Amino acid sequence: xxxxxxxxxxxxxxxxxxxxxxxxxxxxxxxxxxxxxxxxxxxxxxxxxxxxxxxxxxxxxxxxxxxxxxxxxxxxxxxxxxxxxxxxxxxxxxxxxxxxxxxxxxxxxxxxxxxxxxxxxxxxxxxxxxxxxxxxxxxxxxxxxxxxxxxxxxxxxxxxxxxxxxxxxxxxxxxxxxxxxxxxxxxxxxxxxxxxxxxxxxxxxxxxxxxxxxxxxxxxxxxxxxxxxxxxxxxxxxxxxxxxxxxxxxxxxxxxxxxxxxxxxxxxxxxxxxxxxxxxxxxxx
Ligand code: PDD
Numbered sequence: 591x592x593x594x595x596x597x598x599x600x601x602x603x604x605x606x607x608x609x610x611x612x613x614x615x616x617x618x619x620x621x622x623x624x625x626x627x628x629x630x631x632x633x634x635x636x637x638x639x640x641x642x643x644x645x646x647x648x649x650x651x652x653x654x655x656x657x658x659x660x661x662x663x664x665x666x667x668x669x670x671x672x673x674x675x676x677x678x679x680x681x682x683x684x685x686x687x688x689x690x691x692x693x694x695x696x697x698x699x700x701x702x703x704x705x706x707x708x709x710x711x712x713x714x715x716x717x718x719x720x721x722x723x724x725x726x727x728x729x730x731x732x733x734x735x736x737x738x739x740x741x742x743x744x745x746x747x748x749x750x751x752x753x754x755x756x757x758x759x760x761x762x763x764x765x766x767x768x769x770x771x772x773x774x775x776x777x778x779x780x781x782x783x784x785x786x787x788x789x790x791x792x793x794x795x796x797x798x799x800x801x802x803x804x805x806x807x808x809x810x811x812x813x814x815x816x817x818x819x820x821x822x823x824x825x826x827x828x829x830x831x832x833x834x835x836x837x838x839x840x841x842x843x844x845x846x847x848x849x850x851x852x853x854x855x856x857x858x859x860x861x862x863x864x865x866x867x868x869x870x871x872x873x874x875x
Contacts, residue, residue, distance in 0.1 A: 594671040596664055596705040601671060604706070613702055614685040618692070619742035621684030621702070622646035626800075627837045628707065631675040632874035633665070634837070638800045643681065646739045651694070652685050655703040668705045677710040678838060682741060715840065719865055722845030722857045723759040725834070727823065728752055730763035730771050730795075737794045749774040760834055762826075762847065769820040771795050776834035776842070777802040780821060781853075781860045783830050791818040801835040805864060808871045814860070831858030841865035 593604035614620035624643045627634040640658055647654055656664065665679060684702045688695030731745040749761035753774070761774040771790055772778050777799040779789045787809055790796050809816050826832065832844040832852045841864045843857035 591673065593706075594668065596668050596703070598700075598702055598704075601667065607704070607706075609684075609702055609704070610687040612687045612689060614688065614695070615682065615702065615741055616684075617690050619740065619744075620650075620652075621682060621741045622650060622652065622739050623680065623682040623741050624739060625837045626679045626681075627840070628669060628674050628677050628679055629712075629869055629874060633679065634869070634872045634874055635800050635804055636662075636875045637873070638803065639837075642739060642798070642800065643683070647683060649735070649738045650685075650740070652683060652701050655683055655701040664703075664705055668707045672707045672709065674707040674709045676712045677708045680704075680706045680708070684741070715842075718759075719840070719842055719857065719862075722843040723834075724753075724757065724846040725760040725762050725773070725832075725844050725848075726753050726756045726758045727762045727764050727770070727826075727848055730765050732763070735794050736771075736797055737792075739797060746774040758846075760839075760844070764823070765795065767820075768822050770822065770826060772797065772799075773834045773836070776836035776839050779833050779835065779861075780826055780829035781831035781833075781858060782825070783828065785830070785860070786815045786817055787860070788817045788819065788821050788825070790820055799835055801837060801840065801868075804872050805835055805841065805868070808864060808867060811871070812863075812867075826852075829853065831861050833858075833861035833864075841868055 594601050595604045595607035597607050624639050626639040682704045686699040686701045688699045728749050753761040762778050763771045765771050770778050781787055792798050827850050830853045834842050841861055843861040845852055845855050
């Protein structure tokens with residue numbers, strides 16, 4: 591079956607899908623994106639993802655390319671044409687195509703919209719979660735507005751590459767005060783010796799993860815204790831458990847950080863339980 595992408599109003603063969611060299615996404619990384627999980631044929635927390643897309647666009651003064659109800663139709667069509675029932679949906683919006691100039695182009699320039707969908711075997715992720723992943727810490731080199739889900743991801747790319755080269759899956763980013771902000775493509779969490787869940791508070795130095803938001807609701811329902819605050823390396827190394835959250839990782843146990851075993855060095859009960867009940871609590875549409 592041929593893969594299909596939506597590009598600026600047309601459904602095209604994925605292998606033929608192109609954008610112009612003057613697209614501001616290509617020239618300046620002047621754009622935003624969303625990644626939404628597809629689970630059993632439905633989208634997980636779709637409304638929250640598209641509300642965040644609207645937020646990212648508004649913060650960068652990029653006009654929404656389609657009304658939300660039209661975008662919802664396009665998304666469903668891309669999922670259907672690619673027969674994706676488990677995997678991910680990717681939506682990218684840039685400020686559009688215009689001769690290279692840092693200043694915004696005239697209002698007549700329409701934003702560019704790309705939608706793709708990818709099938710993933712859920713068993714692979716489940717298998718990874720049974721073993722847990724490794725992470726390494728590295729300096730957070732990103733700009734000061736990472737609450738905007740911008741396609742400008744060079745520091746994240748470099749951090750993930752560093753992790754890969756050190757045999758780890760994720761990089762945890764450390765700010766200039768020695769505090770963990772988040773993962774290169776996930777939010778970072780620890781469980782303290784007392785059983786308290788800890789994750790960085792919401793501000794401009796982390797992305798407000800949709801998985802994070804949903805998990806906070808689940809944590810409350812479960813009667814667990816949560817602290818949204820900064821935490822440093824000492825707390826990480828002495829944590830009972832660690833995990834990351836994200837649309838592509840769900841709740842993923844982290845069993846080793848910077849080569850040090852976290853807790854027992856195997857996925858802990860808190861992360862494993864939260865992962866197991868996540869989809870029952872999330873909204874699927
Ligand atoms: N990344 N923090 C960063 C820097 C991220 O890139 C992501 C997600 C998250 C988690 O957000 P959410 O729970 O809404 O997926 C946190 C996506 C999956 C990506 O770039 O592929």
